[in-house]
Amino acid sequence: MxxxxxxxxxxxxxxxxxxxxxxxxxxxxxxxxxxxxxxxxxxxxxxxxxxxxxxxxxxxxxxxxxxxxxxxxxxxxxxxxxxxxxxxxxxxxxxxxxxxxxxxxxxxxxxxxxxxxxxxxxxxxxxxxxxxxxxxxxxxxxxxxxxxxxxxxxxxxxxxxxxxxxxxxxxxxxxxxxxxxxxxxxLAKFNGKRVLITAGGTREYIDPVRYISNKSSGKMGYALAKVAQKNGASVTLISANVTLPVPQGVKLVQVETVAELSKAVHSYFATTDVFIMAAAVSDYRPIHFVDHKIKKLAESSNLTIKLEETPDILKSLKQVRTNQIVVGFAAETNDLLDNAKKKLDSKGADIIVANDVSQADIGFGSEDNAITILQHDTENIKVSKANKRIIARKILEVIAKRFT
Ligand SMILES: Cc1cc2nc3c(=O)[nH]c(=O)nc-3n(C[C@H](O)[C@H](O)[C@H](O)COP(=O)(O)O)c2cc1C
Known part of the structure; x- marks a missing residue:
């Protein structure tokens, strides 16, 4: 031990x-x-x-x-x-x-x-x-x-x-x-539980060398994976473009795009007890992928890239869900709790973890985070700024309370 x-x-x-x-x-x-x-x-x-x-x-x-x-x-x-x-x-x-x-x-x-x-x-x-x-x-x-x-x-x-x-x-x-x-x-209730976690940020390619992405480092998802694994869970980590060391004993599935992430989530979801969607996913992607590097256009002309909506992974699980505990993240820069509450109501998740990514010392890329945990049936739980490992513990404690 x-x-x-x-x-x-x-x-x-x-x-x-x-x-x-x-x-x-x-x-x-x-x-x-x-x-x-x-x-x-x-x-x-x-x-x-x-x-x-x-x-x-x-x-x-x-x-x-x-x-x-x-x-x-x-x-x-x-x-x-x-x-x-x-x-x-x-x-x-x-x-x-x-x-x-x-x-x-x-x-x-x-x-x-x-x-x-x-x-x-x-x-x-x-x-x-x-x-x-x-x-x-x-x-x-x-x-x-x-x-x-x-x-x-x-x-x-x-x-x-x-x-x-x-x-x-x-x-x-x-x-x-x-x-x-x-x-x-x-966290003992995690012993023997199957936990599926997504981490990092997806990339949506415009051409072979350029993509639309976000600032997610994967640190929060990796911290969750590490703590869950240490407490006896069997953890699968779907990792999108993360450069962190893989926590010992965790099964890693590497993906790049929303489509790959969605496919991986759907292939593991049926056999999981807890699903935590900590990855930051592109909401939009280019409609057309250009298969060669786009050349600079003639002077003073603008380039327009048309985008389409990507599939909403959390929402898509509603139809296939059985007994899984589903946890989503709401990374917001404004109206944090209102937006998180909307997500909780619309996505069919049990828990939404809201974090304010407008502050430089917490959220994306930082070692620390500060969160509010929203659930349908209880008061919001505020966790003040702490190392992501400690925040991960708190999130998992809330999840553990839902195990029957
Ligand atoms: C030889 C000697 C042995 C000591 N043994 C103890 C001890 O076993 N327990 C204790 O509480 N203080 C003991 N003290 C007193 C502490 O060293 C003293 O209270 C000191 O301020 C503790 O500082 P610290 O808590 O910052 O380490 C001893 C002092 C001396 C000179």
Missing amino acids: WKNKHITFFITGGIAVYKTVELIRTFQKAGAEVRVAMTKTATQFVSKNTFQTISKHTVQTDLFEQATPAAVAHVELADWTELAIVVPATANIMSKMAVGMADDFVSTTLLALSVPVVIVPAMNVHMWNNAATQRNVQALKNDGVHVMEPDDGPLAEGYSGKGRFPDTMAIFDYVTNLSENLVNSK
């Missing part, structure tokens, strides 16, 4: 820091991809170099030491992370997390996460029993953070009490059990 899972270890400054090396190795042996962030205090106990060597990635301690100027490091790491583990969690980091403080790389990244967080506190028994610490533990639990209770036993101070860092395998088992339950509670 840990294969290729992105886990970030947040190491804070307690005496048990050295024990986390073995813990990280255990998750790596189980197949996880690991990154590490450390507080400056943690580096007093074990150097950054140790963790850089085992994780094979830069270990960041400072908010302003950007690996690449293009990316904001704490946001990049938060978006990459699928599971966060804070080990050993000091009394200090718990107090900061409990109030949402973000004054260094570790606490800022933790605040930027929207994935499950597990903390493994370890400290002196009196620090653990202190009313402030216990108040913070309760606050973190209320916020949905998973707190693994420390062990009772001999402490570094030479006496016994609660506060000991648990054994490596006990932590590994705790997180594994938890993670299985986390998956079960949200």
Whole structure:
């Protein structure tokens, strides 16, 4: 279950820091991809170099030491992370997390996460029993953070009490059990489901070298495919002109034009449980394809290309549909919700995902998206700007609720 899972270890400054090396190795042996962030205090106990060597990635301690100027490091790491583990969690980091403080790389990244967080506190028994610490533990639990209770036993101070860092395998088992339950509670219903997803943008050829297309990068459809596949779905991805790496375990069908996309959708639709139309499709195409490169005309004359409507793929499924859950996208630059609602009513889809493509920092080509999910029978669900992987999760959670 840990294969290729992105886990970030947040190491804070307690005496048990050295024990986390073995813990990280255990998750790596189980197949996880690991990154590490450390507080400056943690580096007093074990150097950054140790963790850089085992994780094979830069270990960041400072908010302003950007690996690449293009990316904001704490946001990049938060978006990459699928599971966060804070080990050993000091009394200090718990107090900061409990109030949402973000004054260094570790606490800022933790605040930027929207994935499950597990903390493994370890400290002196009196620090653990202190009313402030216990108040913070309760606050973190209320916020949905998973707190693994420390062990009772001999402490570094030479006496016994609660506060000991648990054994490596006990932590590994705790997180594994938890993670299985986390998956079960949200997207587990995708296990064994057949999911058909379209991604990218179609091309309608005018002549052999020129075409009408759109700015779709395919990132949203690919993110949906990856998350569905990771949660046990058998995914077929119909990809129109996308240059992204194909997610592992996903069946890829490559197409170029609306006609090819339509044909591929119809050939897989009957045997699918969920269909997600994330590809951006040309509404029009040239009536006539010119089989040679069109030469420039004599000066000051205009060239007119006559266009015809392309087949409406979502609508065409109405006639052949049996039990499939059908999800469409409405990429709009104006009157977003009105247009999306019209689409929901006219296309026979169960869900329409509306996204505003007029904003440069979300939508087409961007790493992020912000969406509103429309359904016939429930209130609209607004998902604010987040990485497309997280948006994909939210969309799939809504779909999973419709499985009977
Ligand atoms: C030798 C030594 C050992 C420490 N061990 C712990 C510990 O096990 N747990 C803890 O919560 N704090 C411990 N502390 C205190 C933390 O290092 C201190 O609260 C620090 O501010 C934590 O910073 P951080 O949370 O940013 O890493 C220890 C301090 C020293 C000097």
